[in-house]
Amino acid sequence: MDILNALVAILNFVVIPAASYGAQLALGALGVTLIYGILRFSNFAHGDTMAFGTALVILVTWGLQAIGIDLGPVPTALLALPIGIALCSVFVLGTDRTVYRFYRRKRSDPIILVMASVGVMFIMNGLTRLVIGVDEIRFDDGARFLVSVQQFRAWTGLSEGLSLRVSQAITLAVTALACWALFRFLSRSRAGKAMRAYSDNEDLALLSGIDPERVVRLTWIIATALAVTAGTLYGLDKSFKAFNYFQILLPIFAAAIVGGLGNPLGAVAGGFIVAFSEVAVTYPWKKIANYLGFQPEGLLQLLSTEYKFAVSFVILIVVLLFRPTGLFRGKSV
Amino acid sequence: MKKLLLASVAGGLLAGAAGAEEIKMGISLGLTGPLESISPAMQKGAELAMKEVSDSGKLLDGSTVTPVVADNTCTDAAASVAAVTRLVTAEGVKGVMGGMCSGETIASLEQVGVPQGVVMISPSATSPALSTIDDKGFFFRTSPSDARQGEVMADIVLERGIKSVAVTYTNNDYGKGLADSFAAAYKAKGGAVTVVSAHDDGKADYSAEVAALAAAGGDALVVAGYADQGGSGVIQGSLDTGAFETFVLPDGMVNNVLVEKFGTQLETSFGQNPSAEGEGHDKFAELAKAAGFDGTSAYAGESYDASALMLLAMQAAKSSDPKVYKDKVMEVANAPGEKIYPGELAKGLELLAAGTDIDYVGATSVELVEPGESAGVYREVDFKGGKLNVVGFR
Numbered sequence: 001m002d003i004l005n006a007l008v009a010i011l012n013f014v015v016i017p018a019a020s021y022g023a024q025l026a027l028g029a030l031g032v033t034l035i036y037g038i039l040r041f042s043n044f045a046h047g048d049t050m051a052f053g054t055a056l057v058i059l060v061t062w063g064l065q066a067i068g069i070d071l072g073p074v075p076t077a078l079l080a081l082p083i084g085i086a087l088c089s090v091f092v093l094g095t096d097r098t099v100y101r102f103y104r105r106k107r108s109d110p111i112i113l114v115m116a117s118v119g120v121m122f123i124m125n126g127l128t129r130l131v132i133g134v135d136e137i138r139f140d141d142g143a144r145f146l147v148s149v150q151q152f153r154a155w156t157g158l159s160e161g162l163s164l165r166v167s168q169a170i171t172l173a174v175t176a177l178a179c180w181a182l183f184r185f186l187s188r189s190r191a192g193k194a195m196r197a198y199s200d201n202e203d204l205a206l207l208s209g210i211d212p213e214r215v216v217r218l219t220w221i222i223a224t225a226l227a228v229t230a231g232t233l234y235g236l237d238k239s240f241k242a243f244n245y246f247q248i249l250l251p252i253f254a255a256a257i258v259g260g261l262g263n264p265l266g267a268v269a270g271g272f273i274v275a276f277s278e279v280a281v282t283y284p285w286k287k288i289a290n291y292l293g294f295q296p297e298g299l300l301q302l303l304s305t306e307y308k309f310a311v312s313f314v315i316l317i318v319v320l321l322f323r324p325t326g327l328f329r330g331k332s333v
Numbered sequence: 334m335k336k337l338l339l340a341s342v343a344g345g346l347l348a349g350a351a352g353a354e355e356i357k358m359g360i361s362l363g364l365t366g367p368l369e370s371i372s373p374a375m376q377k378g379a380e381l382a383m384k385e386v387s388d389s390g391k392l393l394d395g396s397t398v399t400p401v402v403a404d405n406t407c408t409d410a411a412a413s414v415a416a417v418t419r420l421v422t423a424e425g426v427k428g429v430m431g432g433m434c435s436g437e438t439i440a441s442l443e444q445v446g447v448p449q450g451v452v453m454i455s456p457s458a459t460s461p462a463l464s465t466i467d468d469k470g471f472f473f474r475t476s477p478s479d480a481r482q483g484e485v486m487a488d489i490v491l492e493r494g495i496k497s498v499a500v501t502y503t504n505n506d507y508g509k510g511l512a513d514s515f516a517a518a519y520k521a522k523g524g525a526v527t528v529v530s531a532h533d534d535g536k537a538d539y540s541a542e543v544a545a546l547a548a549a550g551g552d553a554l555v556v557a558g559y560a561d562q563g564g565s566g567v568i569q570g571s572l573d574t575g576a577f578e579t580f581v582l583p584d585g586m587v588n589n590v591l592v593e594k595f596g597t598q599l600e601t602s603f604g605q606n607p608s609a610e611g612e613g614h615d616k617f618a619e620l621a622k623a624a625g626f627d628g629t630s631a632y633a634g635e636s637y638d639a640s641a642l643m644l645l646a647m648q649a650a651k652s653s654d655p656k657v658y659k660d661k662v663m664e665v666a667n668a669p670g671e672k673i674y675p676g677e678l679a680k681g682l683e684l685l686a687a688g689t690d691i692d693y694v695g696a697t698s699v700e701l702v703e704p705g706e707s708a709g710v711y712r713e714v715d716f717k718g719g720k721l722n723v724v725g726f727r
């Protein structure tokens with residue numbers, strides 16, 4: 001019984017929260033890595049694309065709610081998501097047309113594109129605040145819990161509770177679905193193969209009849225779809241606050257680099273590594289030890305929680321020292 | 334003849350010393366930064382007192398008062414020092430209503446206020462560190478120290494029968510000061526603190542913090558943070574994982590934002606924040622309404638009182654020189670004497686001119702204790718029925 005309690009405590013406080021946070025990071029990192037792999041620059045505007053797209057999704061959600069459409073126990077935002085993605089893609093393609101295409105045609109160094117993306121980031125930053133404001137917004141509706149702590153305790157008779165929120169379950173399911181679809185698209189479809197060819201060698205791809213502008217457009221649309229999905233899932237799970245999406249950019253980049261920039265599989269793995277290291281390394285094992293029959297003096301905490309960000313960056317540095325291209329052999333940075 | 338001449342010369346000198354002048358008063362607030370939402374009402378509160386005194390024409394033989402405003406950003410100590418330096422050296426203010434946040438107040442007081450000899454009265458800096466600072470008598474505050482709030486909070490928690498708590502605080506001077514003073518008071522009164530850990534504001538995810546607090550355990554969680562920042566992130570995480578159900582919420586968290594967000598989930602939670610009740614409070618609210626701002630906004634009344642105290646002290650000392658009137662601040666603020674409420678500053682000035690002692694009550698029932706800070710009235714609140722209810726004052 002005590003071993004079960006210990007297991008449930010770990011599940012409730014470490015595995016489930018870290019898994020859903022990791023899934024959100026993984027989706028974000030996939031977008032970053034895709035842009036890096038195919039357009040060859042680190043897109044700093046990615047966090048704010050997430051924020052802007054989520055803001056659009058929220059507006060559409062409100063519209064749907066106003067005319068009385070909802071999905072029952074599932075958040076209405078999921079219905080609004082495709083519309084949000086479409087609107088945000090139009091905007092992102094606009095930034096490509098006005099900003100990035102100019103530098104791409106000039107074959108500028110990647111660093112110039114990176115700086116241009118910082119500019120785009122600030123503009124989107126301001127735009128998001130103009131559109132929806134700086135306040136915290138909660139837009140989750142429907143049921144909040146699949147399993148709540150009280151229910152779980154009543155069912156099992158354990159002293160530890162376990163909760164699984166609808167948003168966490170949806171996050172994991174949508175992430176799995178999106179990854180499966182993306183990998184299938186990249187490896188099987190004609191357009192996906194064209195993208196990979198373009199990523200390997202731009203000139204050869206051009207010679208073999210691939211339209212580079214089409215590849216670029218497709219890349220932006222897929223990356224935007226991933227970003228808006230990640231942003232919406234994050235917003236459903238926590239809450240929407242424009243500033244937080246700027247903050248989340250850092251762990252997303254850490255995830256993409258740990259996994260290997262340009263490698264989609266690496267981005268997914270990186271997302272989970274960063275999330276689990278943040279939560280697990282700072283977890284105090286006192287309670288678990290109690291259940292297993294030890295009576296420790298202290299909290300049995302490896303590092304205090306202030307250091308959780310340091311943890312993911314230490315992992316990042318170690319990985320870059322020993323495998324400069326990341327765990328899954330991406331492109332070297 | 335000789336006597337007459339002497340008398341007139343003396344009279345002339347006296348008039349020169351205390352004649353009408355234009356007195357500039359500084360206002361140093363975080364008009365931009367994390368507390369920018371409550372600054373405007375504080376600025377208006379301070380200006381209201383200055384205008385009232387200036388319009389009465391009774392301060393130091395008809396001197397006028399002109400406010401000069403500076404933005405101290407609340408978080409950036411260097412910017413605050415620069416702002417207050419400008420007020421003192423370029424504008425020549427005779428006193429500063431400010432600073433606003435504890436960190437920048439300490440910096441501007443140590444680097445400008447004390448060395449330049451200018452009185453600073455803060456309406457809202459509550460760090461216990463300001464009680465022990467070597468201020469040479471130039472610093473006062475109309476808000477209580479968080480050391481006092483820590484005591485009050487410990488009493489409330491114990492009275493509700495909660496014997497062990499976990500504490501989390503926002504990682505800055507305010508959060509750390511409050512968490513430490515609470516933990517010390519609570520332990521001294523017989524409670525057990527399982528863990529005291531920090532959380533950072535504006536982060537993407539608080540599961541690690543919640544996991545750590547839950548592992549340490551406790552009957553309730555004390556959240557010394559901000560309602561629209563990490564504080565509510567931690568509460569959200571705790572509610573979702575069932576880590577804690579009861580939260581103890583000090584001043585930064587007692588806010589309607591929290592009620593809107595969590596509603597009935599805070600059924601068993603409670604807290605306290607500094608707030609005055611009574612005649613002075615109501616009068617100030619009316620004055621503020623007439624002047625077009627919300628007098629019940631956080632620290633607006635304290636700002637009015639801070640400005641009024643400096644001007645009344647000038648009158649009592651018969652001088653606008655901060656080095657002289659600083660010694661009169663405690664005297665006008667405390668009993669004995671005639672009670673002075675908001676809107677009665679002219680009466681106070683008259684009484685002081687006639688040599689009568691006054692006891693300034695103001696908007697927040699000002700009573701200064703050594704070393705020059707408010708004794709502090711706190712209102713105890715709970716969140717029964719998804720509402721913010723006031724249950725009492727202490």
